[in-house]
Amino acid sequence: MLGKGGKRKFDEHEDGLEGKIVSPSDGPSKVSYTLQRQTIFNISLMKLYNHRPLTEPSLQKTVLINNMLRRIQEELKQEGSLRPVFPTSSQPADSLSDSYREAPAALSHPASPSAHPCDLGSTTPLEACLTPASLLEDDDDTFCTSPAMPPAAPARVSPPALPPEKDSFSSALDEIEELCPTSTSTEATTVAATDSPKGDSSESSLQKPEGLQEGRPDDAKLMDSLPGNFEITTSTGFLTDLTLDDILFADIDTSMYDFDPCTSTSGTASKMAPVSADDLLKTLAPYSSQPVAPSQPFKMDLTELDHIMEVLVGS
Amino acid sequence: MPSHRMPSEADIISTVEFNHTGELLATGDKGGRVVIFQREPESKNAPHSQGEYDVYSTFQSHEPEFDYLKSLEIEEKINKIKWLPQQNAAHSLLSTNDKTIKLWKITERDKRPEGYNLKDEEGKLKDLSTVTSLQVPVLKPMDLMVEVSPRRVFANGHTYHINSISVNSDCETYMSADDLRINLWHLAITDRSFNIVDIKPANMEDLTEVITASEFHPHHCNLFVYSSSKGSLRLCDMRAAALCDKHSKLFEEPEDPSNRSFFSEIISSVSDVKFSHSGRYMLTRDYLTVKVWDLNMEARPIETYQVHDYLRSKLCSLYENDCIFDKFECAWNGSDSVIMTGAYNNFFRMFDRNTKRDVTLEASRESSKPRAVLKPRRVCVGGKRRRDDISVDSLDFTKKILHTAWHPAENIIAIAATNNLYIFQDKVNSEMH
Numbered sequence: 001m002l003g004k005g006g007k008r009k010f011d012e013h014e015d016g017l018e019g020k021i022v023s024p025s026d027g028p029s030k031v032s033y034t035l036q037r038q039t040i041f042n043i044s045l046m047k048l049y050n051h052r053p054l055t056e057p058s059l060q061k062t063v064l065i066n067n068m069l070r071r072i073q074e075e076l077k078q079e080g081s082l083r084p085v086f087p088t089s090s091q092p093a094d095s096l097s098d099s100y101r102e103a104p105a106a107l108s109h110p111a112s113p114s115a116h117p118c119d120l121g122s123t124t125p126l127e128a129c130l131t132p133a134s135l136l137e138d139d140d141d142t143f144c145t146s147p148a149m150p151p152a153a154p155a156r157v158s159p160p161a162l163p164p165e166k167d168s169f170s171s172a173l174d175e176i177e178e179l180c181p182t183s184t185s186t187e188a189t190t191v192a193a194t195d196s197p198k199g200d201s202s203e204s205s206l207q208k209p210e211g212l213q214e215g216r217p218d219d220a221k222l223m224d225s226l227p228g229n230f231e232i233t234t235s236t237g238f239l240t241d242l243t244l245d246d247i248l249f250a251d252i253d254t255s256m257y258d259f260d261p262c263t264s265t266s267g268t269a270s271k272m273a274p275v276s277a278d279d280l281l282k283t284l285a286p287y288s289s290q291p292v293a294p295s296q297p298f299k300m301d302l303t304e305l306d307h308i309m310e311v312l313v314g315s
Numbered sequence: 316m317p318s319h320r321m322p323s324e325a326d327i328i329s330t331v332e333f334n335h336t337g338e339l340l341a342t343g344d345k346g347g348r349v350v351i352f353q354r355e356p357e358s359k360n361a362p363h364s365q366g367e368y369d370v371y372s373t374f375q376s377h378e379p380e381f382d383y384l385k386s387l388e389i390e391e392k393i394n395k396i397k398w399l400p401q402q403n404a405a406h407s408l409l410s411t412n413d414k415t416i417k418l419w420k421i422t423e424r425d426k427r428p429e430g431y432n433l434k435d436e437e438g439k440l441k442d443l444s445t446v447t448s449l450q451v452p453v454l455k456p457m458d459l460m461v462e463v464s465p466r467r468v469f470a471n472g473h474t475y476h477i478n479s480i481s482v483n484s485d486c487e488t489y490m491s492a493d494d495l496r497i498n499l500w501h502l503a504i505t506d507r508s509f510n511i512v513d514i515k516p517a518n519m520e521d522l523t524e525v526i527t528a529s530e531f532h533p534h535h536c537n538l539f540v541y542s543s544s545k546g547s548l549r550l551c552d553m554r555a556a557a558l559c560d561k562h563s564k565l566f567e568e569p570e571d572p573s574n575r576s577f578f579s580e581i582i583s584s585v586s587d588v589k590f591s592h593s594g595r596y597m598l599t600r601d602y603l604t605v606k607v608w609d610l611n612m613e614a615r616p617i618e619t620y621q622v623h624d625y626l627r628s629k630l631c632s633l634y635e636n637d638c639i640f641d642k643f644e645c646a647w648n649g650s651d652s653v654i655m656t657g658a659y660n661n662f663f664r665m666f667d668r669n670t671k672r673d674v675t676l677e678a679s680r681e682s683s684k685p686r687a688v689l690k691p692r693r694v695c696v697g698g699k700r701r702r703d704d705i706s707v708d709s710l711d712f713t714k715k716i717l718h719t720a721w722h723p724a725e726n727i728i729a730i731a732a733t734n735n736l737y738i739f740q741d742k743v744n745s746e747m748h
Contacts, residue, residue, distance in 0.1 A: 036577070036631065037577070039631070040577050040631065040634070043634060043635050047637075054386070054387060054388045055387060055388050055390070056385070056387050056413075056476070058476065058640070059475055059476065059494040059495070059525055060494060060525045060527060060544050060584070060640070061637075061640050063522060063523060063524070063525050063544060064544060064580065064581050064584060064640070066523075067523055067580055068577065068580070068581070070523075071577070071580075072577070
């Protein structure tokens, strides 16, 4: 159920990106374009995470942001050849990753996996990456520097992992974490991953440096927690297309994101309760070592709850 | 009418609407209140000046609610107000928040009956033994009282957020549009509405487009238009089918490849659509432009005006700070020859369709004294900066003019600038606030 392959793809694109940015053969416009795209991608992700609690986010805004993410993802998919392949713990048999694996022959921008994103922040003059892309502003330093890593980034990366591949992402997570302050739990990331679909916003920000230090397998789970967060923060299901199919993972059981008749007609958020309960149980199943027990009483009520929801919101 | 309190979130004006004669002007705010202004009769002392608009009535239209099923707050913010054509002495308007539309009746009372035979002034029954003669009750003048009463509540019709309401020219029905559906209501029936557009995909994962605004044709009660977040307009004919999922006409402009960017789709999202008074044209606002469409030409707009093209290089920042999602409205003047729309920094723009001249004006308390003449403002982009020019970098993006309204016949405009309402009139270049 874990989408390791998907996670690997996500990392790939980060990695390819960093590689491109520091590649000296790149023209400034390419560098800035990639940087801009990455920045927009990060901003978009954060926008989906970050909205006022208890209020329904604007569907229009969510759809537009989601389309933006889809578009960037589509571009990345087309540039799949640019992304280097690195070994991962599992090789899912999805066609997407296959195509990625076959593609590198067409590499036009050899990636330099050894380059660290921190270098990007320190060695790339802001102007260099800003001026060519007229869309990046010179009046917003925080925005411009956001793709650069916080100083603590290197320390977080565990030796076995390829350093650059997830830093930009982890920094995005850090930023997200800052945006949604919560008590940082030291539980295994698996818990974060499996709990997140429950709709608990505090759980959704559990991606923490500790989790990142635990190495690739855990990272995979960490990545897996993302779709759940999308699901929650946007209160809509359509994002799962993005997250399930492409960016994050490909082989996860998508049935948990399917709409049941009751929820699909009852609006965006009302499905959260029944669906997330399902999610919780399904995703918890492989991790029997994790505390499943507390959720067991929940299970008893599921069908009943479903029925009640159906009666209440079916229209 | 700038308020002199510290502006609070609830005071932010969220909609402005003249009635059909222009005698009344209604505003709604984020606090769920509706304030109605009435134009005073022309003053004898200053015959050159048209009557000013004074507060006529204020009432709480919507209250904050909580959706316990979804655990979500339903804001009281008034999204739209629409006046009904006046049928009798009373005025009626529709107001809506995200979910619920309400019909309000506004009546005046300036006389009260006196001298009943069986009741005293308080309405209590008199002791019949004291009634010795019969009298005819008379109406005595009293201080004008404006009474606002809720007449209908149209609830439970929308799953998503209502962005538009529009009263049909048949004066019997109206429609309400949310992100994915448009409903048709009869003004007298609250427990039933007909779904006339539904763009919700079977699977929400396939959702890439939402409805952003919608309006009935001013003369043909069977026609309406709705705009989308992808920049298109769909004209629908209710005679064609009960469910207008298939549009009659699709108005869409091909994307200009030279301006392609990550933000192309977001800035092409239509934030407002308005039929011209003649019914021949449609006016749309997207993030950077206003466009005039001819109902007879679907391929492209007949006119495109740049509202603040200097922001094109700032889109990334505007995306980051969410300004790019601001929903600017647009308005026609009474003769459809001038269009108006808002911008940032308390600026608003007017475009003369005949002379192709445009002007940037500012609505601010500092720069506008009563009856002062508005000075055109200019935003400078490059280095050549003239006196009084303002540079793009010093624009205040928190001061945005989203809501504007134009008097149906005269050159009087109402501008909502956050918590202030400015009313400007052209007649003798006089201005007031």
